[in-house]
Amino acid sequence: MNEQFPFKRLNGIPASQDDVRRRREHVKKIVIAHPDYSNLLSEIEDIHFYSRGSVKPDSLFLSGVAGVGKSTLLEEYTSRFPRQIVNNNTVIPVLYSTVPVGATPKSVASKLLYSLGDPAYEKGTEISQTSRLMNFIKKCKVELIIIDEFQHLLDRDTQHVLNKASEWVKSFCDEAGVPIILCGFPESKKIFKFNSQLDRRFLMKLTMEGFHYYTREEQIEFRTFLKSIDERLPFVDRSSLASKQLADKLYYATNGLPSHLNKILYEATGLAAKSGNDSIDENHLYDAFNKLEVSTRPFVSNPFTIKDFNIVGAFEEELKNNEATKKII
Ligand SMILES: Nc1ncnc2c1ncn2[C@@H]1O[C@H](COP(=O)(O)OP(=O)(O)O)[C@@H](O)[C@H]1O
Ligand SMILES: [Mg+2]
Known part of the structure; x- marks a missing residue:
């Protein structure tokens, strides 16, 4: 035995x-590496690998209904790149974070700051938090950001919420300078119909199915x-x-x-x-x-x-x- x-x-x-x-x-x-799982994993590997040193990294939107195995796949990928302390600095090659229920851009920024180890993750305005976030991403040498449960950013389905959320995600992608994987329920795709500039940054949209x-x-x-x-x-x-x-x-x-x-x-x-x-x-x-x-x-x-x-x-x-x-x- x-x-x-x-x-x-x-x-x-x-x-x-x-x-x-x-x-x-x-x-x-x-966890079984079934064909769909392995295919998606190698797409993520590609995005991660080819973005190193790229001026405009590719980003990916991954959708699928609850229970198909999206988080399992993303967590498995994240676990392959453990956090390390190098010269007193925490290096986080792959940053995985989930969007809390009823989130706003500010609470997403807070959650990301928390995952990056910022002790003052809740402090500041949305703008100052977002700029702190960029500093942390550089400092922690983040190479890939995964944002799971993305649908919660769109929980309140108003024009204003979609507008704010899509603008925030767009500038976040541009400023972060690393590839981003957004993952959520199929309904969250509506954000791309709403904002064509964001859509261009997430041309690659993959679906995980049962x-x-x-x-x-x-x-x-x-x-x-x-x-x-x-x-x-x-x-x-x-x-x-x-x-x-x-x-x-x-x-x-x-x-x-x-x-x-x-x-x-x-x-x-x-x-x-x-x-x-x-x-x-x-x-x-x-x-x-x-x-x-x-x-x-x-x-x-x-x-x-x-x-x-x-x-x-x-x-x-x-x-x-x-x-x-x-x-x-
Ligand atoms: N590749 C897999 N092999 C075996 N079981 C899986 C696999 N992917 C998911 N599961 C099972 O399904 C459950 C739900 O998966 P999860 O990743 O949370 O789905 P989603 O994030 O798409 O809602 C997991 O807790 C696990 O028990
Ligand atoms: Mg999930």
């Missing part, structure tokens, strides 16, 4: 509370993802997640979103370990699914333990129920 895989065979004996906790935490941390499951290739891709996860689950035996039957059910249950898949497996891991199992079975998945409620899918049914599950039929049934309620409303 190696350091990375310290999970013992349970042989029917329930895992201790501490062991259950460790196994569940392990599930939370599983898994699809229509074509044979897409099914193989999702099943490959499941297989990689299965191999990393904190059990000595494998759980056959990538079998055709379970893959169909897991796709239907999650709609191909990594976050939902992770939640189900997290719960199922706890249930399996508590009952002393050495892999996850469909009964655990059934119970795990019942513990969770996806408010965007009021008519989703529990696919686990169903014999001869038909994914097409299940999606059609859900759609039919959705349509029926629309008519009533």
Whole structure:
């Protein structure tokens, strides 16, 4: 048993509370470099690498719905470039920061200053904070800035807010002189329609999507993802997640979103370990699914333990129920 895989065979004996906790935490941390993930990672590497010494660095807008794995990807990239103290100066090659809920340009500047270690991060006007920010970016030798949860800068959707936010982002990009990755929900793209000068600075717009499951290739891709996860689950035996039957059910249950898949497996891991199992079975998945409620899918049914599950039929049934309620409303 190696350091990375310290999970013992349970042989029917329930895992201790501490062991259950460790196994569940392990599930939370599983990250698989699936094709979309690797492609986006290499786009970021390119932007970072080719901007060094460039007069006008390229910037990138990355969008995607909640739970596709945007932050996971950006945090992983950031962690590759740890902060270092060189000659009493903190060097931060990649600065990652998130936009707080209901943010204004001033609170974004504050948050960035905080991430850069400015003890007076809240002090000053928007203008003085922004100019301090530029000094810190130089002092800390920042090469790439990642601003996640960008949609919060546009939480209050008025003409004035969009105007102010887009002007601030535009001049921030110009003054920072390093590439910037803005990441947010697809709706935050509206800022570019609103300000064509900003749009020109973010010509590269990429989207991260959940898994699809229509074509044979897409099914193989999702099943490959499941297989990689299965191999990393904190059990000595494998759980056959990538079998055709379970893959169909897991796709239907999650709609191909990594976050939902992770939640189900997290719960199922706890249930399996508590009952002393050495892999996850469909009964655990059934119970795990019942513990969770996806408010965007009021008519989703529990696919686990169903014999001869038909994914097409299940999606059609859900759609039919959705349509029926629309008519009533
Ligand atoms: N590449 C991946 N491999 C496995 N699980 C992932 C991956 N990306 C995301 N997840 C799961 O989905 C969850 C949500 O991801 P997150 O990065 O927070 O999504 P987003 O920022 O797009 O809302 C993560 O906590 C993780 O459990
Ligand atoms: Mg996120």
